Amino acid sequence: MKTMNVALSDGERVNHGTPQGRCRRLFYEFFSNKLACAGTAIILVLALIAIFAPKIAPQDPYKLTDSYDAGPSAQHFLGTDSLGRDIFSRLIYASRISLIVGIGTMLISTFLGTLLGLLSGFLGGKVDMVIMRTADVFMTFPPMIILLVLVGIIGPGLWKIIFVLGILGWTSLARVVRGCVLSVKEKNYIKASRLMGISTARIVTSHVLPNVAGPVFLSATSMTVYGILSEASLSFLGLGVQPPVASWGNMLTEAQSLTVLTSMPWVWVPPSVLILICVFSFNSIGDGLRDALAGERTSSTTTD
Amino acid sequence: MRNYILKRIFTAVILIFIITVINFILINLAPGNPVDAMIDPNASQEVIQLKKEALGLNGPLYVRYFKWLINVLHGNLGYSMTTYQPVSQMISYRIMPTLILNFLSLLIGFAIAIPLGIASAVRQYSKFDSAVTSAFLIGMSTPSFVFALLFIFLFSVTFRILPSSGMYTIGSSNILDRIRHLILPVVVLSIGTASSDTRFVRTCMLDVLGENYLRTARSKGLKEFTVIHRHAFRNALNPIVTITGTQVASLLGGSVVVEQIFSWPGLGQLTYQSITGRDYTTLMAINLITSVLVAIAYLLTDIVYTFIDPRIHYE
């Protein structure tokens, strides 16, 4: 049954068996998905716009002028709002808000969710019970209502919103991570690693986290989406980011009046389209991630 | 099985208890005097004074909690800071409209999601599948109020065929009028539910379609339709039903923005008005009632599952 020693040709990729090989493969799969590529590109463009907003925006987004509700012109590409501020510039600066909220919410809820899920799964017992019951409590509060209650108590504002959204969003990820940990804990390959004398911490990083990484990244994209959409809704209602700070959501508040809605489409169509593009891109990235990760699990027909 | 149900009820009671405690803490954190809020402002001065003492204005926190809890259990949720009406009354008028809205959108969402999800999973990689997934991806990526604005623009203003606010036209009480008012808000909400539900059904079906027992079913000579619907879908149903259970919470809370735009007299609109009007009593009461209702709904769905899922049945 022994094969002969085959000398490796120079063309073969030398694989030291590191996890980096797997990352490379995942990247490849991800970028062959067209929508995911487009999504990533769009987000990068938006990020650049957000970072270089002062250089790109033609006007000061806070400056009040005398021409209220003016239509598009050479000076104001998308016209002005009811206080005479340039809509185009506000649109550009608002990209910062959405991206900051999205990423902020994602970071907080992903960190909390992963940490609590790992603790819950590994420590089990009382810790598990406490964490899961807390998650139950969080999940029983209807989403928008609890959000409004917390905003009602602590007041609106960019960082407060991010904080509230972050601490409301960890529950589903914690559940998923915990489930992953529980299913991985008893597997034979974990026993094999213990036999090699590998510490629990190393086992977590090399076996558990890669199995958990999929749902974590997926949840990261949905948390970003959740953050951006929630901020948009809150700001639209006047309870999120407040003017004069520009946010795509609060730029749409004016559209509640029928006059604006019917005769001034330049006020509400651009922010709507931008929200759509931004969220759509994050969702596509999430889909691409999910497909790339699911591809690993599919087994080809085995031959014996 | 009875043990399981009893255990679930016990857990639900503890959950509700914790919710009331959290709610009480939130009430005390909010601006305004929580004790004052519980007393009918229309009563005479002496009565107010008596009630204030009875509610333990000076007592330690846990005493105040119990007195508040007893009040709540008697139906006294406080008095609105803006309208001076009993909050429980205000809420009871508003629950039905919200439930109608959300329940219909949940229903329509599934009515769309199930056939389309199955169809696009079966035809994976086809143009149909791409069209469906992209369309619903857009549906999921757009905030509900954008659709609301769009539809109002199209149907109320431009085409003038559908009303854009309220639940009914004043003076009219026929069903058709009610339905006309329902259409836009329900459609807007349904887009959201249909989009995420369709994608979820599709994912579940895709997971199931590769399984071996389908090969067996086909080799038995069953028609493809039967294979897909009787066998594949039945098994995909399990995670779908689980997800539906968790959507219970959104039955009461998911429509705040839509209600506000369409002036729909539901809980969502009341919540918004409470915040802008700084009416914290009403706000907290809404929070309390909705959470408790959701907890009870979760309990009921769990109990229903014990009858459906044979694995729990035989424990």
Add this chain to the structure above:
Amino acid sequence: MPEEALLKVVNLKKYYPIRKGFFHKVIGYIKAVDGVSLEIPRGKTLGLVGESGCGKSTLGYSIARIEKPTSGKIFFEGKDIATCPERELSGIRSEIQMVFQDSDTSLDPRMNLAEILSEPLRAKGVRKDEIFKRINQLMDNVGLPQKFRDKYPSELSGGERQRIGIARALAMRPKLIICDEPVSALDVSIQAQILNLLKDLQQEYHLTYLFIAHGLGSVRYVSDRVTVMYLGKIVEAAETFDLFSRPQHPYTRALLEAYPIPDPTRRNEDKMVLYGEIPSPADPPKGCSFHTRCPYASKACCSMTPGLKGKGHAVACFKCSQLGGS
């Protein structure tokens, strides 16, 4: 000159507490391993057979210290490792390895073969530039082509996956390998290949095996000595040839006779049929744990527990001297 055994297990017990009620009170124990003693000399293979649920896997895990035994002693190269704390085991860890039953859970599906094999090598401290060569060598040892380095377990057949499991165990250069049902999930022809591989490796690297299985054919093929387990206890232990030609314990005889014999002329008339189900290890029968299913059970068997008696061929049964031979 009798060499000291590589592994000597003395009266090993592993009990799992059963908890019930709101406060998780302990109301009983599952006696998975109930006083097992065995010895394996260096370079030999000890087979361990028994029905599912008799505790053989638990015994394997206890010896490898994946589980901590409740009581008893495990002498590995003279040192007792049964109850010492985890940190004292670090030196032993590379000496005792396991090969598991081929299933979805033996290999991390998210790692390719090279990654799977580099994990033990890195744990052992092998230098980075050495790892590549060692992986090649291991794959050669188990008969897998080099080009499989980048493959994932899901792309391999059952036999190939089992080879990787063996390579992984070999990577630590162990002295003792505990094989827990290594071939039970494979086709018979592949079983033969894997068993031969194990035997070849044993010769080449002077390995010692504890071979746990419920398939008699494979146990017979690889083992020098065989022990039979029932409900956490050893009921018979003998050299392979002795056990299979002259089984003494009624349970062993029933097991062997249940094994189909192709040659019609060699079939026995008085087949022993085992009735009933294996009792629960949480509530084992009093006295001899086999008496509920034993056709020869007497009053004594119901009240007193027979000990393992005999040197080369040991049996735990009161009736055995009467049934002929010792």
